[in-house]
Amino acid sequence: MRLRLRQFRPRTGPRQHRVVQPGQPLRHTTLRAPEPIGMLLGDHDGLNRLAGLFSFAAYSRHTIVHVPLRDSLPPDEGVGELVDLVLAHHTLGLRPSAWPELRRKLTDGTPLTVHTDEARTDRDSTAWRERHERTDNRDELRHATHARTFFLFGSRDVFAGTAMSFAHAAGWGPLQKGVAKGCSTLMTALPALVQPPGGGHPLEVLVCFKPYPPYAHFRRPGR
Incomplete structure (x- = not known):
């Protein structure tokens, strides 16, 4: 997949960071x-x-992927505050508390075009899913919410697995019943979120497909 991005090189103290955003917002x-x-x-x-961005993040260990979503067109369903999404390898050591300062410095970005390798992503996703079925697997998505931003910290393989989940949702979502009338449909959930101690309801992020209004423009594939 070809992705058009914007690249930023903000500096905090002696350290320079690499941050990328989608070239056009996901409205x-x-x-x-x-x-x-x-x-x-x-x-x-x-x-x-998003499938492409997770794939890019999987193989970009020194890059922060920032997906601005909180200013997208608000949907007519769901409860809770809209937030942005940030992806980073856990080895990068990004602290959510440091993000607001970094975000303020995301100015004067430069265009960047990258290509993702779907075959490699699928291969690493399959390897991760096979390991994930074992009870001793610890290759999970750590997460945090801070400053209206949802952070996901992971490894190459868990990001690849998440990329394939989004690819499935994008490909099969338009084929589901009711979507032509504007109904949303549950396609998957973010895999392997680290759960807090103490039990209770598990943390989940549901991934749903919904065409954008007016729905008269939408045609299910094959129709």
């Missing part, structure tokens, strides 16, 4: 953080580009 995709259930609601374009 019809929104995210609500899990409290304990969150929702990512998107159209085909948004879910498809």
Whole structure:
């Protein structure tokens, strides 16, 4: 997949960071953080580009991927505050508390075009899912919510697995019943979120497909 991005090189103290954003906003995709259930609601374009962004993040260990979503067009369903999404490898050591300062410095970005390798992403996703079925697997998505931003910290393989989940949602969402009338449909959930200690309702982020209004423009594939 070809992704058009904007690249930033903000500096905090002696350290320079690399941050990328989508070149164009995902206008019809929104995210609500899990409290304990969150929702990512998107159209085909948004879910498809998120698949590409997770794939890019998987193989970019020194890059922060920032997906501005809190200013997207608000959906007509869901409860909770809209938040942005940030992806980073856990080895990068990004602290959520440091993000607001970094975000303020995201000015004067430069255009960047990258290509993702779907075959490699699928291969690493399959390897991760096979390991994830074992009870001793610890390759999970750590997460935090801070400053209206939902952070996901992971490894190459868990990001690859998440990319394939979004690709499935983007590809099969338009085929589901009711979507042509504007109904949303649950496609998957973010995999392997680290759960807080103490039990209770598990934290989840549901991934749903929904075409953007007016719905008269939407045609299910094959129709």
